[in-house]
Amino acid sequence: MMEMSMPMSPPGSTNMTPGWPNMHHMTMHMxxxxxxxxxxxxxxxPKDNLGMYILALAFVFFLSAAIEVLSIPHAVKPGSSPMIGLLIQVTVYAVRMALAYLVMLSVMSYNLGIFIVxxxxxxxGFLLVKIRALAAAAAANQAGPDPKV
Incomplete structure (x- = not known):
């Protein structure tokens, strides 16, 4: 297994920051x-604790699913302020991007379990979005044609 030792401080210096462990023995998988x-x-x-590793797997799984669920464009209600609708859409987009970056950083650990989840x-998440869209389409079809047309 190829590993690369990544010193966290310049050669010859000492890591004397209080509360920080000696970081010279960390390895980064490539x-x-x-x-x-x-x-x-x-x-x-999660360090070397199996329970915490399983929790980390679940955390990354739910973050990934949330990214897909948040990708649905939310319609602005008729009669509401366009500016409020825009602010809501911008906020949802920013949260979605933050979650996407967290998942990306998690996958950059190169742990296969994290990648798979x-x-x-x-x-x-994509499946949930599509099931919801299919249910909405089926409900619209059962309602019949629009009487205004």
Whole structure:
């Protein structure tokens, strides 16, 4: 397995910052690998704890699914202010992009489990979006033709 040692401070310097562990022994994987020993998003999480690794997998899965669910354009209600509708759309878009960056950073850990749950989360989120769209289309078809036409 190819690993690259990444010193966190310049050669010859000492890491004397209070509260910070000695970071000279961290390794960064340059290829996909299996295992629960991974660092995702935050220092020390999930570390080498299996329960926390499973929680991290679930977290990435739900983040990925949320990205897809938030990709549905939300219609602005008739009669509401266009500016408020725009602000809501911008806020939802910003949240969606923040979640997408978190998933991207998680996948950059090169842990195969994280990659698989990220892809699965996107797939499940897309499925939920399509099921909702199909249900709305079926409801519109059952309502019959528009009497105004």
């Amino acid at each position: 290829n996909f690998y299996w295992g629960k020993d991974v660092l995702i998003l935050f220092q020390g999480w 990220a892809v699965a989360g996107h797939g499940v």
